[in-house]
Amino acid sequence: LNDLEFSIGKQIHTWGSVDQNSPLDNASPYDYYYIFSTGSEQKMGSLSASLNYYRNDNIFGLIFSPIHHTNRLPIGDDDFPIELPVIAPAYSILDIENEIEISAYFKHSFKKGDISLSYFTGNDRVYNLSGSNFWENNGYGIVDTVFSYRSTEVLGLGTTFIDKNIS
DSSP, X not given: OOSEEEEEEEEOOOOSSSSSOOTTOOSSOBBGGGTTSOGGGGBOOEEEEEEEXXXXXXXXXXXXXXSOOOOBOOTTOTTSSOOOSOOOOGGGBOOOSOOOEEXXXXXXXXXXXXXXXXXXXXXXXXXXXXXXXEEXXXXXXXXXXXXXXXXXXXXXXXXXXXXXXXX
């Protein structure tokens, strides 16, 4: 439509004004196999619906995803130079109660830069240590570590300023 854009499907969402590691850029998961690459190779598409509204020097974006998306980690790959300190087996990760992810984004551009505000609610993209269980059986102790994807809310604020040779 004239000032409105709607899309649905597997998408990569990039928010903010920097190429990499933007504090506003929470809507799409990362592919850590490409962490040393630049640009969109680092991002993974996620099944989502997005709505963008453009008005004068403002952009308002809204994203809805019914599925929790995790970062892709290079687990058990001998060719990748970095290993995780703890690799959680699937049975030790707790189920997610609410997989829905919602993101909103506002950006106002002015002559020498812009200011942006974003909001994300969902779950962490990487599992976290949640606790441990200890059982004693016939004098032997058994420790079971438990991981989860924590419920997460992120509020981001960013700005870009450009003047002659300074940015």
